[in-house]
Amino acid sequence: xxxALGVGIIGCGNISTHYLRLGSxxxxxxxxxxxxxxxxxxxxxxxxxxxxxxxxxxLLTAPDIDIVINLTVPDAHAAVSRDILSAGKHVYSEKPxxxxxxxxxxxxxxxxxxxxxxxCAPDTFLGGAHQLARRELDAGxxxxxxxxxxxxxxxxxxxxxxxxxxxxxxxxxxxxxxGPYYVALLIHLxxxxxxxxxxxxxxxxxxxxxxxxxxxxxxxxxxxTTIHALLDFHSGATITLSVSWDVWAHGHANxxxxxxxxxxxxxxxxxxxxxxxxxxxxxxxxxxxxxxHPFGVSNEAHANGPQANYRAAGLxxxxxxxxxxxxxxxxxxxxxxxxxxxxxxxxxxxxxxFVDLTTTCTRPELLGPEEAQTLLRPA
Ligand SMILES: NC(=O)c1ccc[n+]([C@@H]2O[C@H](COP(=O)([O-])OP(=O)(O)OC[C@H]3O[C@@H](n4cnc5c(N)ncnc54)[C@H](O)[C@@H]3O)[C@@H](O)[C@H]2O)c1
Numbered sequence: 015x016x017x018a019l020g021v022g023i024i025g026c027g028n029i030s031t032h033y034l035r036l037g038s039x040x041x042x043x044x045x046x047x048x049x050x051x052x053x054x055x056x057x058x059x060x061x062x063x064x065x066x067x068x069x070x071x072x073l074l075t076a077p078d079i080d081i082v083i084n085l086t087v088p089d090a091h092a093a094v095s096r097d098i099l100s101a102g103k104h105v106y107s108e109k110p111x112x113x114x115x116x117x118x119x120x121x122x123x124x125x126x127x128x129x130x131x132x133x134c135a136p137d138t139f140l141g142g143a144h145q146l147a148r149r150e151l152d153a154g155x156x157x158x159x160x161x162x163x164x165x166x167x168x169x170x171x172x173x174x175x176x177x178x179x180x181x182x183x184x185x186x187x188x189x190x191x192x193g194p195y196y197v198a199l200l201i202h203l204x205x206x207x208x209x210x211x212x213x214x215x216x217x218x219x220x221x222x223x224x225x226x227x228x229x230x231x232x233x234x235x236x237x238x239t240t241i242h243a244l245l246d247f248h249s250g251a252t253i254t255l256s257v258s259w260d261v262w263a264h265g266h267a268n269x270x271x272x273x274x275x276x277x278x279x280x281x282x283x284x285x286x287x288x289x290x291x292x293x294x295x296x297x298x299x300x301x302x303x304x305x306x307h308p309f310g311v312s313n314e315a316h317a318n319g320p321q322a323n324y325r326a327a328g329l330x331x332x333x334x335x336x337x338x339x340x341x342x343x344x345x346x347x348x349x350x351x352x353x354x355x356x357x358x359x360x361x362x363x364x365x366x367x368f369v370d371l372t373t374t375c376t377r378p379e380l381l382g383p384e385e386a387q388t389l390l391r392p393a
Pocket of ligand 1: 070086087090109191
């Protein structure tokens with residue numbers, strides 16, 4: 015046995031393959047076992063990645079497991095994370111960490127009481143592109159961010175995910191599914207949010223699955239599929255966030271931030287890489303020179319071309335933080351604030367009123383190229 019922390023996975027669905035494939039790139043931990051309510055899913059994943067298949071209880075009591083990655087569906091996240099913490103193990107959860115602030119606060123209390131870490135995705139803001147944007151912002155390149163726009167709009171998930179139901183149920187929808195990437199990025203760059211307002215709608219009451227194996231089945235839509243939100247930050251910045259699964263095509267950029275001395279143009283925070291562009295006062299928009307960040311290097315082929323994918327970087331950062339006693343970047347405090355933002359946006363969509371947030375957080379530290387390199391296994 016090595017000094018590496020032992021990691022187990024609960025939830026052996028679609029995203030577990032990404033964690034298992036990419037997890038081996040990182041230093042400080044090794045994935046040893048997996049479990050799922052569906053034991054066949056756990057056995058299949060274990061065979062595919064040469065792991066031990068466990069029952070959920072078996073994984074929670076396994077002495078060689080220090081951290082459990084919670085990759086269950088959103089409405090199981092809080093209960094599964096509670097069980098993991100109660101079993102005396104650290105948690106790294108997929109987003110959203112919980113579907114209510116009450117559940118999130120209960121996890122916060124439990125983690126504090128047991129002196130355990132809880133980390134939560136998304137970790138894409140740790141990517142080379144978004145860290146470069148942070149460096150530029152901190153260096154004063156565009157002055158203070160005053161305003162900006164974020165757009166993440168498409169026509170849903172029922173054409174690709176084999177079990178797309180959860181995307182259209184409470185706990186899913188674009189605000190809780192893709193919103194976390196944008197809110198985590200904005201917290202990373204601008205800090206905490208003070209209040210939000212939103213308009214929301216559901217364009218179609220049903221969705222027809224066109225992926226396999228459930229082609230032709232109907233899903234009842236139970237959560238808004240379009241939300242236009244206003245985010246008022248403690249810093250004074252006001253940002254609009256439009257998320258939708260009712261749009262076939264659009265021409266909006268993912269993230270544009272307008273500062274007192276210039277503008278920053280960021281790639282999709284659902285990914286780790288991409289080109290950051292900037293302009294000064296009245297100057298042309300130009301690419302920001304890349305800085306050889308290890309989490310910006312393309313390592314996967316995708317339909318739109320090569321892409322950087324370092325999913326599990328947030329877990330690796332949490333492992334390093336446990337070992338050195340520092341704070342982890344995808345922290346419980348920030349994830350709780352992100353849930354507060356997202357749930358308050360949904361609430362405002364229902365009532366039409368501004369919602370004041372009851373949580374806050376700090377910005378995470380910049381993750382520069384040298385420190386990011388230490389999170390990777392030596393070649
Ligand atoms: N699929 C993606 O591309 C993607 C990307 C980013 C994040 N995520 C997030 O990852 C999570 C999982 O997504 P997915 O696409 O892998 O879903 P999935 O439906 O493919 O897999 C979820 C798995 O969790 C298991 N499960 C559910 N409840 C459980 C419980 N209480 N105990 C043990 N196992 C349980 C299910 O049996 C299933 O095998 C979601 O929160 C999703 O938002 C998914």
